[in-house]
Amino acid sequence: MRWLLRKCTVCGRYTLREDRCPLCGGRVVVPHPPRFSPEDKYVAYRYTMKKLAGLLEGGGG
Numbered sequence: 001m002r003w004l005l006r007k008c009t010v011c012g013r014y015t016l017r018e019d020r021c022p023l024c025g026g027r028v029v030v031p032h033p034p035r036f037s038p039e040d041k042y043v044a045y046r047y048t049m050k051k052l053a054g055l056l057e058g059g060g061g
Contacts, residue, residue, distance in 0.1 A: 007031040 006015050010026030021028055050056050 003030050003032050005031060 004016055006018060006028035007013070007030075008015065008021035008024065008026045008028050011021060011024045013021060013023050014031070015022055015028060017028065019028070020026065047056070
């Protein structure tokens with residue numbers, strides 16, 4: 001299933017267009033998070049990158 005809803009990165013308006021925002025002409029992105037899978041192969045990489053970026057407190061592990 002394809003996500004139809006898009007969000008403008010400039011003005012924050014939601015739209016169904018896939019190329020540009022109809023209001024300001026800004027870039028649009030899919031606002032939905034990726035699907036969760038318990039068999040995620042890349043969780044260790046994401047965790048490491050978040051820790052390096054300072055997004056995690058670095059506790060237990």
